[in-house]
Amino acid sequence: MKAKRKDMCTQLLERYNTQGKACLQRILTGDKSWVHLYDPECKAQAMEYRHKTSISLRKFKVVASARKVLFPLFWDMDGVVHMEFLEQGQTLNSERYISTLRALKPRLRRVRRDKDSILQHDNARRHTSRQTQNAIKQLELTTLPHLAHSPDLAPSYYYLFPQLKKYLKGHHYDNDEEVVADVRRWCRRQSSELFADGVRRLVKRLRLCVDRNGDYVEN
Template identity: 75%
Template sequence: MEYSHKTAPSPRKFKVVASARKVLFIVFWDIEGVVHIEFLELGQTVNSEGCISTLRALKLRLRRVQCDKHSILQHDNARPHTSRQTQGALRQLELTTLQPPAYSRNLAPSDYYLFHQLKNLKGHHYDSDEEVIADVCRWCCGQSSEFFS
């Protein structure tokens, strides 16, 4: 509601444009680059089962990419990450995790760095989710190892 004089012209209403849909993705990286990237289906949420299936896919990818290296995961303390099922899967898959850093409610410091840089794609207009996925993959895989280290 807005106060205006009787003789003042009525405020102009702008046409509302539907906001762009969001594409949720999960990415794992090390100091050399992206190890595994996964995009969620529209409407899919991150829950314990989804987290476990992602960890299994990550473990398979790690076997192919990092033959003799030992991997340590750092993630936040979100419920899907700390659930009994996920913790059991981490033990079964023999994936070591670090405790989240202090005061990291949403993002680990490394996440902040990656996603802050990814905002450079903001402002691009895409016609489909596939275009967004292709552009994000191209951007992530196009970064040098110095970026990730």
């Protein structure tokens, strides 16, 4: 597995070394995540609101709400290109993912216009199934190689989702619509530089992975 990761990273770095910034501008990265209607603050966040000399009160353990919303999100160096929020009970299987890709295609034409896009998603079953691969060919989408168990090389997981979830921690939402609206607002408020920085960091992570002979890259 490590050898395969190193080979993949080497191939991507060779492409970057040849194409430079243009290579990064082509990347359209996509992943799915969950957002809870309530996700408690971590200990470090809670400490930010208390002076170091103030009395520490004992707190009961609080867990995230059972109710949560699943959403796939696609973004590039300029910002969010497309996102969807699934109905409660829906799963992101091959059929549902193909529906998402079909909705993504016209968004690419409107948002990215003449930019040539390369889709980066992992090799989950819904992405690699024959049904999905046929749809990708029909939609004329180009994909980047990405190995299993490599969230450390996926910009959404090592960069965007952690920032979004840090913002959401401690917020209470009464229903799905409220958390969906806040996720959309957060995405709209972010500058293009934030998204560009997330993609640029991929190059550093690819190099670290190669230097470590394919080992996992810690945050």
